[in-house]
Amino acid sequence: MPSLFAWLRRVYSLDTLDTRFTSSATPAHDTRPSSKDARANAIAQGAPPSLWRTPEFFVYYIFFITLVPLMFKTVIDASKESNPIYPKYSDLLSPGWIPGRLVDNSDSQYASFRDNIPPLLLLLILHPLVRRVYQSYKNHSKVETKPSSNSVVGAGEVQLEQRMRFDFWFGLVFITALHGVSALKVLSILYINYRIGKDVPHSYVPAATWTFNLFILFANELCGGYPLERIVTLFAPGSGQYGESTSMLVQWAQHVDNLGGLMPRWEVLFKVTVLRLISFNMDNYWSVDYPAASPIEKKQLDPASLSDRERVNIPAEPAAFTLRNYIAYILYSPLYLAGPILTFNDYVSQQRYKPASVTRSRTTLYGIRFGFTLLCMELILHYIYAVAISKSNPDWSVFTPGQLSMLAFFNLHIIWLKLLIPWRFFRLWALVDGIDPPENMVRCMSNNYSAFAFWRGWHRSYNRWIVRYIYIPLGGGGGGRRPAGGPKPTSPPKSNFMNKFLQIRNFLMVFTFVALWHDINLRLLMWGWLVTLFVLPEVLGGMLFPAHRWRSRPTAYRVLCGIGSVGNVLMMMIANLVGFALGLDGLKDLLAGLTGSYSGLAYLISCCVVLFVGVQVMFEYPIQGSWPKKRMAEDALATICHSTEETRRHQYDRNNMPLEALCDEQMSGRRTWCAGRMFHVETDLALEPLQVVYKAQPAQPAFVVTYDDEILLVEFIESCGGGLV
Incomplete structure (x- = not known):
């Protein structure tokens, strides 16, 4: 049994998911976490104690043991044949492979993938095999290459x-x-x-x-x-009046359009x-x-x-x-x-x-992890018919407040899974072929309390693309020098308020593009604008309740962050229900069912309590990281940047990931540098190692930042006077 648990830990480790999460600042084969540095032990001694074995968390465990099974039971009961509206959506269900169960295959986007899994698996096997046969043939042939002084370069x-x-x-x-x-x-x-x-x-x-x-x-x-028939009709003579020759041309165009392949x-x-x-x-x-x-x-x-x-x-x-x-x-x-x-x-x-990072063992474990995810989705679709119910435009009043909330909650999880599974399949195919693209979904949607972190973890490769090709050119990367050959950010404003305003403006522009890129319709535009609106409370909360004011009261700050995070979770659910599930009208009906009675309001309040419990566990969860502790870490960096004392040291440990901030030289003023010795910070604020190095140079100190698209943190560091080189 211990070996089984050890194997499962390997399957569900960050290193199996994507080595970028464990070694982004170093070559991919070196996946040792920076916490193994000798300084980590000294830092860990001053770290806040873990809360996992405290009485507070034992109460939370009771919540989890009781409520999580109840959540599944509630939504499964709403999907039973005994439900009054079952006949209204039963025609959307299909025969399933689990005896006695139908499957909810009514989502056309996921159905197009699910129905084609066998040929896709065949393609996953054949494509790399054909490449190996081709390369084997070429290796046995004479291949002319340019002369090179380096055998590695030549190969x-x-x-x-x-x-x-x-x-x-x-x-x-x-x-x-x-x-x-x-x-x-x-x-x-x-x-x-x-x-x-x-x-x-x-x-x-x-x-x-x-x-x-x-x-x-x-x-x-x-x-x-651009169907050919429409083009021919548009340019045909006679203003749409078909002559014999025109009619034959249109018929020919229709025939050509029918040769649209497997995916017309x-x-x-x-x-x-x-x-x-x-x-x-x-x-x-x-x-x-x-x-x-x-x-x-x-x-x-x-x-x-x-x-x-x-x-x-x-x-x-x-x-x-x-x-x-x-x-x-x-x-x-x-x-x-x-x-x-x-x-x-x-x-x-x-x-x-x-x-x-592409090894046979890691790719095999990733494939097994994909198989478990696919099995999870199949079980959900066979027992929970949330998608079919929402597509049938039901009378929401027949459901209890608990059933309404769980239908919405599991609908969002199905949306998450229907995107996760194809992305992981195609990434698995690339890994088998020897290419390592970024992992798109970095954490479960239920393990999110920050709107910013949620969107960095949802469709992550797209987020990285947005950062490189839109956000930084708009000024999101801050001012100063840029890496040669990289996107050039605009100069940041001097005012902190204006900086926040431009940050929200950039966020609005980015999500408008994201909405239009997904689909050109009003629903997704509203989704993009709602997302931008709903990140405002998080930004304002960080400004109104800075971490340094709560340094002596970490527990109170953790509770305060938990209350704000509950609001974040609710707003993220609303935005995604509008954009990807119910639309605005459907959301209105759903909220009316939840808030239209005293029992519904009481249930909503109890949901907020449960979400608060979940958020507190997220704060302590090692992979996610504690938001309050993260704020404290950023505050430590800010204190050093703005310090006028000769020596200032802050130590911090976020779930065994060290942050050491040490400067032994005089820092004169708000926008200054360590003028003598090296100043080195290592942390994991974005689920990935981040290194910040101050180096002294004869003419002008250099500020070197290596990061993985944690733009907000880079903006924060640059507000202390940094420049990217």
């Missing part, structure tokens, strides 16, 4: 050439099978975007790229994929391709500004062991930005349909050298 160039050539031809075959004649439409869009990146004057490339791709998003939606509606998932189109052009644009000297040689990096951050930030060499490599990247089969999203720089780097 990398050979592998890059082989993999790119295979991905190019396999991608063409793949989209032809998927889209039939519509593959020509896809290739036409790809070629126009490529010419924009290559032929438009350099300074106009970003504007031209964004304009073209936003136009494509709207045009694809409004024109429905190519435009539905093309929005993911748009992100790669922008990534290629912008990475190419930024690479022009990169120094001529190779950063790998300059920093003496091992090209075969680059970290995730280095693969993203170090541009591919100019010779890599070719049409063939561009097509291979855009049409890379495992990630073509739904992602996760990989930048062009990262893709080229991994094609040249297989990431050390």
Whole structure:
């Protein structure tokens, strides 16, 4: 039994999920957590004691043991045949594989994946096998390579050439099978975007790229994929009056449209391709500004062991930005349909050298974890019919307040799972093929209390893309110098209030784009604006209740954060129910059922109490990390940045992850540096190692930040006078 638990811990470890969570600041094969540093022991001695064995938490355990099974029972009872509205949604149910149970396969988005799992599994097996056969054949042939003084570099160039050539031809075959004649439409869009990146004057490339791709998003939606019949009818003579020749032409167009392959509606998932189109052009644009000297040689990096951050930030060499490599990247089969999203720089780097994080044992464990997730979804769909009930426009008054809340709650979990499962399947396919894209879902949706953290953990590869290509260029990364070849942030305002205002403005612009990118309709626009509105309380709460005022009262601060987090959870549920499940009208009916009686209000208050209990457990949960403690850590950094004392030391330990802030030199003023010795901070504020280093230089001190898209923390650090280099 102990060995079974140890194996399960490996399956559900962060290292199995994505090594970026355990080693983002170092090469991927070194997954030792920074807490093993010798300083950790000294820091841990001053850490706040764990709350797991306190009387307070034993009360919370009683809540969990009692209420979690009751939650499942409540929603299962609402899905039984004895429910008065069962006949209204029973036609949405399908025969299931569990004896005596029907399955709720009424969500068309997930059904399109679920119904095609067997052929997708076959493709997952055949695609890597065909590649290995191809590479074996090429390795036995004479392959001419450019001479290289470094055998590692030479081997990398050979592998890059082989993999790119295979991905190019396999991608063409793949989209032809998927889209039939519509593959020509896809290739036409790809070629126009490529010419924009290559032929438009350099300074106009970003504007031209964004304009073209936003136009494509709207045009694809409004024109429905450009069916040939509609085009022929539009340009046919006679203003719509069909002559004999015109009628034959229209019939021919209809016949051609019917040759749409396995997935005729190519435009539905093309929005993911748009992100790669922008990534290629912008990475190419930024690479022009990169120094001529190779950063790998300059920093003496091992090209075969680059970290995730280095693969993203170090541009591919100019010779890599070719049409063939561009097509291979855009049409890379495992990630073509739904992602996760990989930048062009990262893709080229991994094609040249297989990431050390891709091992047979880790990929096997990840596949087992995916299988458990798929089984969980199947059990839910066979016993909980929340999606079918919501689609049948029921009379919500027939449900009790408890059933209403649980139907909404589990509906959100099904939405989370229906996105998680395809993303993990396609990432598993890429891992089997030797490519390591980012994990999209980093934590369960029930383990979130912060709106900012929730959106960083939901569709994470998309969030990273947003940060790199939208948020930082809008000014989200703060001012100062940027990494060469990376996005250039605008200068930050001097006023803290204006800084917060611009932060909210950027958030609004980002989520407007996110909503339009998902689908061009009013419901998702309202979702994007609601999300922006609902992050305001978290921002204002941090301003009104700064951590330094509560340093002597950590328990009171934890309770205060818990109350605010309950509001965060409720608002996030409302926003997602509007955007992805019920819409605004459905939400009104649901809330009316919950608040239309005294019993409903009493139940709502009890739900808030239960959420408070859950949030307190989240605060202590090691993977998530304590928000109050995190605020205290940020406050420690702020104190050092603004300190005028000769020596200031703050020690802090967040769930065995050390934070040490030490400066032995005089700091004169608000925006100053450590002028002599090195100032080093290591922490894990974003589920990933973050290093902040102050270094003294003769002319001007350098502020070096290595981070993984924890933009808010970078903004905070830069407010102390930092600059990115």
